[in-house]
Amino acid sequence: MSKLRLIQCGAGGFGDHWLQGHTSQSPDFDLVALVDLSAETLKAAGEKYGIAPEFRFASLEEALDAVEADAVLTVTPPHVHVEHARLAFARGLHLMTEKPLADTVENGLEMLTLAREAGRQLVVSQQYRFSPPVQMLKHLLQDQSRGVFGHGHLDFYIPADFTGTFREKMEFPLLLDMTIHHLDLIRCVTGRNIETVTAFSSRPEWSWYQHDSALKLLLELEGGIPFSYSGDWSALGRTTSWNGDWRLQCANGSLHMELDKVSSAGCERWGREVVVEAMEPPAIERVGQAHTLHDFAEAIRSGNPAETSGEDNIKSFGAVVAAMISAKEKRSVSLAEILR
Numbered sequence: 428m429s430k431l432r433l434i435q436c437g438a439g440g441f442g443d444h445w446l447q448g449h450t451s452q453s454p455d456f457d458l459v460a461l462v463d464l465s466a467e468t469l470k471a472a473g474e475k476y477g478i479a480p481e482f483r484f485a486s487l488e489e490a491l492d493a494v495e496a497d498a499v500l501t502v503t504p505p506h507v508h509v510e511h512a513r514l515a516f517a518r519g520l521h522l523m524t525e526k527p528l529a530d531t532v533e534n535g536l537e538m539l540t541l542a543r544e545a546g547r548q549l550v551v552s553q554q555y556r557f558s559p560p561v562q563m564l565k566h567l568l569q570d571q572s573r574g575v576f577g578h579g580h581l582d583f584y585i586p587a588d589f590t591g592t593f594r595e596k597m598e599f600p601l602l603l604d605m606t607i608h609h610l611d612l613i614r615c616v617t618g619r620n621i622e623t624v625t626a627f628s629s630r631p632e633w634s635w636y637q638h639d640s641a642l643k644l645l646l647e648l649e650g651g652i653p654f655s656y657s658g659d660w661s662a663l664g665r666t667t668s669w670n671g672d673w674r675l676q677c678a679n680g681s682l683h684m685e686l687d688k689v690s691s692a693g694c695e696r697w698g699r700e701v702v703v704e705a706m707e708p709p710a711i712e713r714v715g716q717a718h719t720l721h722d723f724a725e726a727i728r729s730g731n732p733a734e735t736s737g738e739d740n741i742k743s744f745g746a747v748v749a750a751m752i753s754a755k756e757k758r759s760v761s762l763a764e765i766l767r
């Protein structure tokens with residue numbers, strides 16, 4: 428099967444991660460052009476990954492004018508995504524974005540409309556779905572190995588230092604850049620959409636971020652299921668994994684993921700005879716970005732939406748926007764209000 432032709436926008440930071448581990452050696456795509464605003468970053472990446480100077484561009488528009496391509500990957504700040512969607516879909520190309528889908532719901536919904544009108548795929552790289560422990564937790568919950576699901580909680584504590592990057596200045600750095608993954612994982616693992624969000628956001632006095640790096644959420648999932656979330660991107664102390672630490676409470680026991688180790692626990696009333704069983708996740712063929720990039724290629728080839736299509740992901744992004752509104756206005760916000 429012939430490879431698809433890909434333009435990557437964003438060559439520094441996380442863009443370099445994409446280049447190093449995925450787009451420069453993809454079995455599905457040939458990297459035909461590289462785009463970055465920084466001439467220095469573009470030159471360094473081009474030399475490192477063998478992209479000739481004539482295939483390095485300062486803008487996506489320049490790249491589209493100069494090379495033939497099938498798809499675009501944009502590893503850029505969220506506010507750039509809608510601009511790249513307009514350019515890519517107008518030229519008949521498919522688009523995959525880094526998360527979050529966009530900077531505003533309005534821009535996200537515009538991107539969905541543009542993709543539909545162009546008949547092209549819009550995919551969001553929510554790669555955290557595709558790890559063995561997450562897939563195991565999802566399987567255990569959905570096959571009701573501990574009975575019917577009743578409520579859940581997720582903790583996330585990693586003192587990430589993005590000083591000097593756009594994340595340092597974001598209004599809601601944890602919520603927009605990381606909790607989007609966790610809200611998407613909650614939807615993925617439980618198989619339920621988020622209907623209502625109540626948020627309390629804060630900036631601890633020790634935080635090195637300019638805005639709120641700590642967050643408490645109370646979510647209502649479909650079926651009236653409550654799910655709570657607690658996180659801080661400036662918390663020095665005991666850390667979680669990037670996937671977070673989970674407790675899913677079911678009728679006959681609980682399911683856990685702690686430091687990416689999955690377990691199932693049960694006991695009698697009053698906590699007598701607690702039995703904990705460690706669960707070893709089976710290997711999966713593709714993990715993380717390798718999975719989302721392959722899904723993007725398969726969506727293009729088949730015409731069928733990827734699991735993390737824009738149409739699906741707007742429900743995760745909508746929960747983020749609902750949380751921002753809730754934190755600012757001190758009230759609960761329904762997704763029906765956001766995604767009208």
